[in-house]
Amino acid sequence: MSLLVLEAGLQSLLVDFGRPRSRSLGVPVGGAADRAALALGNALVGNSPDALALEVILSGPTLEARHPTACVIFGAPFQSTVNEKPLAVGTTFTLEAGDVLRVGGTQTGARAYLCVAGGFDSPEVLKSRSALEAIRAGDTLACRASRIEPRSLPFITGPPPQPPSLQGGGRKALSLRHLHLLPRTHSLLSPPPCGRGRRMGGWVFALSMARSGTGSPTIHSSRRNTKFRPRAIAWGFG
Numbered sequence: 001m002s003l004l005v006l007e008a009g010l011q012s013l014l015v016d017f018g019r020p021r022s023r024s025l026g027v028p029v030g031g032a033a034d035r036a037a038l039a040l041g042n043a044l045v046g047n048s049p050d051a052l053a054l055e056v057i058l059s060g061p062t063l064e065a066r067h068p069t070a071c072v073i074f075g076a077p078f079q080s081t082v083n084e085k086p087l088a089v090g091t092t093f094t095l096e097a098g099d100v101l102r103v104g105g106t107q108t109g110a111r112a113y114l115c116v117a118g119g120f121d122s123p124e125v126l127k128s129r130s131a132l133e134a135i136r137a138g139d140t141l142a143c144r145a146s147r148i149e150p151r152s153l154p155f156i157t158g159p160p161p162q163p164p165s166l167q168g169g170g171r172k173a174l175s176l177r178h179l180h181l182l183p184r185t186h187s188l189l190s191p192p193p194c195g196r197g198r199r200m201g202g203w204v205f206a207l208s209m210a211r212s213g214t215g216s217p218t219i220h221s222s223r224r225n226t227k228f229r230p231r232a233i234a235w236g237f238g
Contacts, residue, residue: 056112
């Protein structure tokens with residue numbers, strides 16, 4: 001009972017929530033880069049939030065079903081087809097034996113998750129089933145037989161909203177009305193990577209993107225003459 005990998009795609013990887021309890025061993029957390037999309041996709045096919053799924057990045061794989069399989073591709077709106085027929089974005093579907101699923105590219109975002117009912121099966125390593133290498137052509141992805149009726153969540157295919165500008169100009173300048181800071185959190189934030197920010201009422205603010213380049217902007221802040229304390233973060237997406 002499995003899906004056969006005909007083409008692997010750019011960097012398709014089996015992921016769950018990773019290995020957060022293994023940092024002391026020098027092992028990065030890994031797992032899904034977009035946990036929210038993984039959890040929502042799993043929910044649509046009746047799985048637990050951290051069930052093992054296939055993370056698709058920029059250009060997806062081509063898979064052939066060996067048995068009926070309930071699926072959903074959730075996250076960035078990838079252009080996907082089954083037997084050359086387009087799939088609705090973020091909507092569940094059933095692959096019949098012999099069906100060929102082709103996950104193409106996407107014009108917005110970077111990642112999506114192919115979730116199957118019951119999750120994929122893979123050996124557990126350090127309490128996680130996240131793979132240590134990408135799938136290859138000829139691999140088989142083990143999963144149980146299942147079927148599902150079409151269902152979906154509201155999905156926005158337009159461009160993501162733009163953050164408020166720090167410099168003003170044509171956009172509304174960033175002001176304290178846009179910020180919600182918890183007490184003492186300023187001392188836990190990393191300094192702005194560009195070394196520049198905007199001063200407002202004794203605070204210095206700057207925006208930066210996530211390491212993966214696909215997340216939401218992060219606001220960095222500090223008091224004048226306050227030194228930042230570095231955060232201990234084990235980077236890595238599996």
